[in-house]
Amino acid sequence: MSNASSPSRPAAEARAESDPLRSQSAGGRMQEFKRSPDPWVEAARMKFGGDRTLASQIQTLMFDADPAQYPVLEQKLLDLLGRPDLGEQGRDFIVRMLALIGSAASVPALAALLERPETSDVARYALEMIPGGEADRALEAARAHLTGAALEGLLGTLRAREARRTGVLR
Amino acid sequence: MNSAWSRRSFLARTGLLAGAPMIVPSRVLGANAPSRQIAFALVGVGGMGLANMDRLLKLRDRGARIVAVCDVDRVHAQAAAAMAEAAQGERGVFVTGDFREVTRREGVDAVVISTPDHWHALPALDAIRHGKDVLIEKPLTHSIEEGRVLVAELRARNRVGQTGTMQRSDGSFRYVANLIRAGGLGRIERIEVRIPANNMYCGATWSPEPVPEGLDYDFWLGPAPWAPYTSQRTHYQFRFILDYAGGQTTNWGAHYIDIAQWALGMDDSGPVAVEGFGEFPSSGLFTAPTRVDFTATYANGVRLRVRTRTDGILDGNVRFIGEQGWIDVSRSKLRASDDALLKVGGGPAARGDSGVAHMADFLDCIRTRARPVADLAIGHRTTTVCNLGNIAMQLRRPLQWDPAAERFVGDEQANRLLGRAYRSPWSLLA
Numbered sequence: 001m002s003n004a005s006s007p008s009r010p011a012a013e014a015r016a017e018s019d020p021l022r023s024q025s026a027g028g029r030m031q032e033f034k035r036s037p038d039p040w041v042e043a044a045r046m047k048f049g050g051d052r053t054l055a056s057q058i059q060t061l062m063f064d065a066d067p068a069q070y071p072v073l074e075q076k077l078l079d080l081l082g083r084p085d086l087g088e089q090g091r092d093f094i095v096r097m098l099a100l101i102g103s104a105a106s107v108p109a110l111a112a113l114l115e116r117p118e119t120s121d122v123a124r125y126a127l128e129m130i131p132g133g134e135a136d137r138a139l140e141a142a143r144a145h146l147t148g149a150a151l152e153g154l155l156g157t158l159r160a161r162e163a164r165r166t167g168v169l170r
Numbered sequence: 171m172n173s174a175w176s177r178r179s180f181l182a183r184t185g186l187l188a189g190a191p192m193i194v195p196s197r198v199l200g201a202n203a204p205s206r207q208i209a210f211a212l213v214g215v216g217g218m219g220l221a222n223m224d225r226l227l228k229l230r231d232r233g234a235r236i237v238a239v240c241d242v243d244r245v246h247a248q249a250a251a252a253m254a255e256a257a258q259g260e261r262g263v264f265v266t267g268d269f270r271e272v273t274r275r276e277g278v279d280a281v282v283i284s285t286p287d288h289w290h291a292l293p294a295l296d297a298i299r300h301g302k303d304v305l306i307e308k309p310l311t312h313s314i315e316e317g318r319v320l321v322a323e324l325r326a327r328n329r330v331g332q333t334g335t336m337q338r339s340d341g342s343f344r345y346v347a348n349l350i351r352a353g354g355l356g357r358i359e360r361i362e363v364r365i366p367a368n369n370m371y372c373g374a375t376w377s378p379e380p381v382p383e384g385l386d387y388d389f390w391l392g393p394a395p396w397a398p399y400t401s402q403r404t405h406y407q408f409r410f411i412l413d414y415a416g417g418q419t420t421n422w423g424a425h426y427i428d429i430a431q432w433a434l435g436m437d438d439s440g441p442v443a444v445e446g447f448g449e450f451p452s453s454g455l456f457t458a459p460t461r462v463d464f465t466a467t468y469a470n471g472v473r474l475r476v477r478t479r480t481d482g483i484l485d486g487n488v489r490f491i492g493e494q495g496w497i498d499v500s501r502s503k504l505r506a507s508d509d510a511l512l513k514v515g516g517g518p519a520a521r522g523d524s525g526v527a528h529m530a531d532f533l534d535c536i537r538t539r540a541r542p543v544a545d546l547a548i549g550h551r552t553t554t555v556c557n558l559g560n561i562a563m564q565l566r567r568p569l570q571w572d573p574a575a576e577r578f579v580g581d582e583q584a585n586r587l588l589g590r591a592y593r594s595p596w597s598l599l600a
Contacts, residue, residue, distance in 0.1 A: 048398050049376045049455075056452040063565050067582070092395060099590075100583055121593050125395065128591035131582075153594025160315075160589065163599055168322045169315055169589070 044080040044090040055093050062100050070101040077102075081109050091122060098126035104134040111138035120150040128157045136161065208536050211238035211264075211272035211302075213293045214285035215250035216405055218307050222282050222334070223250060225529040227257045234533055238264040238272040243405075244384035267386050273297040280536055283307060284334075286408040287415040288394045291316035292596060294331075298323050299600065303330040305532050308424035309416065310549035314557050315589030317550035318576060319598055324546050330535045332542040333549025335428045336528035337501075341519030343429050346490070346499045349514055350433035355492025358472050361430045362489040364479040365422035368460055370407050374453040376400050393592035402455055410456040416560050417458025419448075423476055423556040426486040428544075429499070430474050431555065433490060437548045440555055440573040441466035441474065448563030464559035476559055561587045 015022045021029050039054035046055055065073055077094050080086065086094075095113075098106050106126060113123035120142070127135050139158055146154050163169040210226055212219055219241070226234045236254040241247035244267060251263040266272060273281055273296040281297040282305045283290055291311045294304045298320075310333050311317040324331045337343045350358060378398035381387040387399050394413045397403070409415040416423075431437055446464025451457060462478045479486070487500035495507035506512050528544070535542040554576070561584055562569050570579035578584040592598060 049378060049400070051375055051453050053374070053453045056450075063583075100586055121396070121591075124591045124594075129586045149595035151594075152597065153592065156594075156597025156599065157591055159597060159599040160591070163319075168319055168599075 040076055040080055041083070043093055044083050044086050046090045046093060047087055048089045050089070052093075059097065062097050065101070070103065071105065074098065074101055074103060074105055078106060078109050081113075091119070092125075095122045095126040099129040102126050102130045104130070104132050106130060107134040107138050110135075111141070114138060114142045114154075115145045117146065117148075117150045120146055121153055124153060124157045128160060206537070207233045207235045208533060209235055209237045209277055209279045211240065211275065211278045211281045212236065212250065213240045213269045213272060213281055213283045214289070214307075215239055215241045215246050216243070216284070218334075219246075219282075219284035220250060220253075221525065222284050222305070222307070222529065223254060225523075225526045226282070227254070228523075228526050229530055229533055230258065232530065232533060234529075236263060238266070238275060238278055240266050240269050240272045242267050242386040242389040244386075267389060269293040270296060273302060274300045278302060280304065280330075280532070286390075286404075287420065288312045288408075288413065289392050291320055291598065292393065294320055295323055295598070295600075298327050298329045298331070301327070301329070303532075303536050304546075305332040305334060305529070306546065306549070307334040308428075308549065309420035309553040309556055310424075310546060311553055312415065313589045314554050314576065316598060317553055321547045321550050328539075330532070330539060330542060331546035332528070332532040332535070333544040333546055333552075334528070335425055335544045335549060335552065336524045337425050337429060338432065338544045338548075339528035339531055340501075340524035341521050342499055342504045343432075345514075345518030346488075346497055346504070347429060347433040349497065349511070350490050350492075351435055354494075354511060354514055355490055355497065356494040358434070358490055358492045360472065360491050361434075361474045362491070363423070363426045363430060363474065363476040363486065364488075365418050365426060365462060365476065365486045366484045367478050367480065367482070368410060368418060368456075368458075369484060370402075370410060370456075372402055372407075372410075372454045372456050376402065376455045391593065393596040393598075395593055400455065407456070410458045412457040412560075415458065416556060417462070418478065419459060419462050419464075419476070419560050419563075420553065420556040422486045423462075423559065424549075424553055426488045427474070427476065427555045428548075428552040429488045430490075431548075431552050434468060434472060436468065437551060440468075440551050441558065441571060442469045442573065443467040443568065443570055444555075444558045444562040445568045446559055446563035447566060448560075450564070459560065459563055462559065462563065464562050466555055466558060474555075 021032055024032065037054065039057055043055040043058050046052060062073060077097050080094050110123045110127050113119040114127065127139055139154065142154055212223055215223060223236060226236055239247050239251045239254065247265050247267060251265045254263050255261050272278055273293055280303040283293050284307045287309055290306050294306050297304050311320060379400050381399045390404060403411065409421050410417055444464060444466045448459035448463055449461040450459050462476060465473055465475045467473050485501050487498055489496055489498040495511060497506040497511050504512060504518065531543050558571060565584055569581055569584050572579050
């Protein structure tokens with residue numbers, strides 16, 4: 001072992017005048033260095049044309065996850081759907097992720113989107129792929145609410161689900 | 171030109187010929203007479219659509235006649251109609267932006283579909299349901315489910331359907347496929363396919379732009395999820411966005427995987443497993459893989475590896491490696507481990523214009539009702555392999571595929587990628 005003493009930690013006063021963290025406490029400085037965006041929140045806020053790097057990382061999570069992990073991921077996505085700062089592109093992204101891993105647990109939130117003509121399409125992007133009676137019932141119930149193009153889209157989804165069960169896509 | 175779009179003003183600008191309307195119902199001329207004219211409509215007349223139009227015009231002496239043109243880009247549609255009228259020397263080509271006005275039109279025998287990939291299935295299905303024969307550009311469909319529905323409808327309605335994989339009508343590719351099928355290399359051990367790298371690029375972000383005059387952008391999006399217009403989304407570059415296409419995996423894979431499927435005798439089947447590790451852009455408008463590398467394994471153990479080439483050449487190639495040597499074919503070269511492999515039975519036929527030959531095969535089959543060389547069912551199975559590759563590269567885990575059931579085995583998430591919900595009001599199933 002060297003007799004030389006360890007270099008001493010520079011005192012706060014020794015920091016350069018230009019250091020923006022000069023006045024921070026040691027703890028505050030560490031917090032600044034560790035600052036990180038929440039990729040889930042950023043994905044929800046994502047705008048068309050914006051950087052989608054963080055959303056891509058979430059998509060990779062969805063692709064890589066073991067099915068046993070889906071419920072946790074699904075709940076995180078559903079939480080995002082309720083955010084007040086949710087954007088159109090963010091919602092589009094979230095429902096696409098639910099199309100990959102969604103279950104009956106997603107149906108109530110998606111059914112609420114399905115009832116509104118302006119969001120019925122994005123709701124179907126997920127609901128069409130979620131197996132089970134809950135999704136069937138939500139889609140059937142929407143027949144009473146939707147009209148025009150949105151109803152035509154809904155009928156297409158019902159036909160597709162039927163074809164996967166018993167028809168040409170079975 | 172006969173159109174709801176500023177027909178008179180366009181005619182005035184272009185000074186097109188006056189003359190008798192050109193649509194003559196083909197049934198009055200005798201069903202199979204070689205002189206009988208076959209009335210074609212073109213849906214999608216951008217780059218590939220114009221290439222197909224040129225092929226049809228070269229077959230005028232065999233009875234091909236263009237009677238209608240459709241494109242959601244009015245500029246494309248009107249320019250294509252003017253070209254057809256000039257070449258055919260008569261006016262009256264019907265012009266529209268709505269495919270249903272040609273797929274349901276009296277006097278149209280066949281529809282040639284050269285739209286972006288996400289718009290292949292719907293006009294083709296509508297044409298088939300209204301008694302037309304169809305040629306559909308490759309890749310046959312955007313999703314595997316679309317292909318299944320398309321083939322089922324084709325058979326149920328007894329229509330003729332050709333996939334635009336014109337390498338099936340090329341002498342060298344046919345020679346190689348026949349050689350392999352005849353056992354010319356002995357047992358095949360593996361197949362190596364190389365496809366070009368992406369030839370268009372984009373940055374990490376993009377900005378919405380105003381929709382150009384004349385482009386019906388909502389119709390262009392069609393069944394795909396809504397997204398704002400930006401110029402790199404539509405013409406040509408659409409192929410690098412997974413909402414509309416499958417990247418070079420399906421663009422070039424549809425040609426070269428097709429030769430592998432043909433040579434292996436897998437035109438009505440496919441691999442049983444697939445695994446891949448591609449690279450996808452993490453940001454930006456483009457979402458299709460920038461590097462493709464997947465391997466499909468067939469039940470007999472043959473492994474087909476598909477990779478992006480790195481030498482900048484905008485062509486693919488397919489190399490068959492067997493117990494008695496190898497043979498490698500592309501659009502420009504035919505090579506083998508032994509020259510004798512290139513001379514079996516006198517060697518390959520001379521290479522001509524395979525695009526015209528392919529269209530001629532379709533024209534002949536419309537008359538004879540025979541199945542064309544790249545029947546839609548064949549195109550579907552080839553496109554399926556391409557899509558399996560993209561799915562495997564996204565999921566990055568080994569997948570088992572049941573080619574009879576056309577479903578993944580034991581992977582529910584992978585099965586959810588076989589199709590998708592359409593944006594309203596569009597529906598795959600009638």
